[in-house]
Amino acid sequence: MHRSGAVMAWNVFKFCTALRGLGSIMILLVLGVVGVTYYAVVITNYVPALYDGGLDSITALAVLILFHGLLVMLLWSYFSVVLTDPGSVPPNWRPTLDEERGENDPLTGIEFGAAGAGLQQSAMLPDPANPRFRYCRKCNQLKPPRCHHCSVCGRCVLKMDHHCVWVVNCVGALNYKYFLLFLFYTFLETTLVTLSLLPHFIAFFSDGEIPGTPGTLATTFLTFVLNLAFALSVMGFLIMHISLVAANTTTIEAYEKKTTPKWRYDLGRKKNFEQVFGTDKRYWFIPAYSEEDLRRMPALQGLEYPSNPVLDAQEY
Numbered sequence: 674m675h676r677s678g679a680v681m682a683w684n685v686f687k688f689c690t691a692l693r694g695l696g697s698i699m700i701l702l703v704l705g706v707v708g709v710t711y712y713a714v715v716i717t718n719y720v721p722a723l724y725d726g727g728l729d730s731i732t733a734l735a736v737l738i739l740f741h742g743l744l745v746m747l748l749w750s751y752f753s754v755v756l757t758d759p760g761s762v763p764p765n766w767r768p769t770l771d772e773e774r775g776e777n778d779p780l781t782g783i784e785f786g787a788a789g790a791g792l793q794q795s796a797m798l799p800d801p802a803n804p805r806f807r808y809c810r811k812c813n814q815l816k817p818p819r820c821h822h823c824s825v826c827g828r829c830v831l832k833m834d835h836h837c838v839w840v841v842n843c844v845g846a847l848n849y850k851y852f853l854l855f856l857f858y859t860f861l862e863t864t865l866v867t868l869s870l871l872p873h874f875i876a877f878f879s880d881g882e883i884p885g886t887p888g889t890l891a892t893t894f895l896t897f898v899l900n901l902a903f904a905l906s907v908m909g910f911l912i913m914h915i916s917l918v919a920a921n922t923t924t925i926e927a928y929e930k931k932t933t934p935k936w937r938y939d940l941g942r943k944k945n946f947e948q949v950f951g952t953d954k955r956y957w958f959i960p961a962y963s964e965e966d967l968r969r970m971p972a973l974q975g976l977e978y979p980s981n982p983v984l985d986a987q988e989y
C-alpha cells in the first residue's frame with residue numbers, strides 16, 4: 674500500500690517535471706505555427722495579390738491590415754500571459770477582517786476575538802467551522818480565498834484557473850484576463866486565416882492549373898488545416914470561459930461547486946465581467962488594467978474578492 678503510494682507520487686512528479694520541461698518547446702511551437710501562417714498568408718498569397726489590381730488588391734490590403742493588427746494583439750496577449758506571474762501568496766499572509774460582515778462573521782468571533790499573543794497562532798490553523806480558510810500542507814501556509822496549489826508550478830496560485838501548457842504558466846488572478854484575450858484574438862486570427870485561405874484550399878480540388886511551387890502549395894494547405902483546427906478548438910474553449918466569467922467562477926471552482934447551486938462570488942453578469950476585465954472600457958481589449966482599477970478593485974490583486982451580500986446572508 675505504502676509502496677504503491679510512493680510509486681504514484683513518483684509518477685505524478687515525473688509528469689509535472691515533464692510538463693515543466695515542455696516549457697520552451699511549447700513557446701517555440703506557438704511561434705512556429707505563427708511563422709508558417711505568416712509565410713502562407715502574407716508572403717505566399719496576399720502580398721503578391723496586392724499587385725493583381727482592382728477588387729483583388731483592395732481585398733488583399735484589407736486582409737493584410739486585419740491580419741497584422743490581430744497578430745500584434747495576439748502576440749501581446751500571449752507574452753503577457755507567459756510573462757505575468759499569476760499571483761502568489763505573500764509570505765505570512767493572514768486573512769483580514771471583513772468590515773461588512775463585522776461581528777457576525779464566525780472568523781471574527783473565533784480567531785480574531787482574542788487579541789494579542791494568541792492571534793498569530795490561532796490564525797495559522799485552518800478553522801473547520803469556516804470553510805473559507807484552508808491550509809496548504811505543501812507550502813505550509815494559509816490559502817487566501819479562491820487560491821489553489823498547482824502541482825506543476827509547485828506553489829499556491831491566487832484564483833488559480835488551470836495550468837496551461839501552451840503559455841507555460843499557471844493561469845490565475847493576475848493573468849486570467851490576458852489569457853482570455855489571447856483566446857479571443859487567437860480565435861479571430863485563425864478564423865480570418867481560414868476564411869482568407871479557403872479559396873486557395875478549394876482550388877486544390879479543382880481541375881484547373883494552380884499557380885505556385887509544390888512547397889508554397891503544401892504550406893498553404895497545411896496552414897489552412899492547422900488554422901481551421903485551432904479556430905474550432907479555441908472556439909469551444911472560449912465559449913466555456915465566457916460562461917465561467919459570466920458566473921464569476923474559475924475552471925477549478927466550476928468543477929468543485931457542482932453540488933452547490935448558489936455561488937457566493939456571483940455578483941451579476943456585468944459586475945462578474947468587471948471583476949476580470951476591470952471597469953475601464955478602454956482597457957477591455959488590451960492585456961493591461963487602468964491604474965484606477967488596480968487601486969480600487971481588490972479582485973485584481975487576487976487576495977480578496979467581493980461576495981454577494983444576499984447569498985452571504987443565507988450562508989450564515
Ligand SMILES: [Zn+2]
Pocket residue numbers: 809810811812813821822823827828829830
Ligand atoms: Zn501550496
Ligand SMILES: [Zn+2]
Pocket residue numbers: 823824825826827830835836837842843844
Ligand atoms: Zn501551475
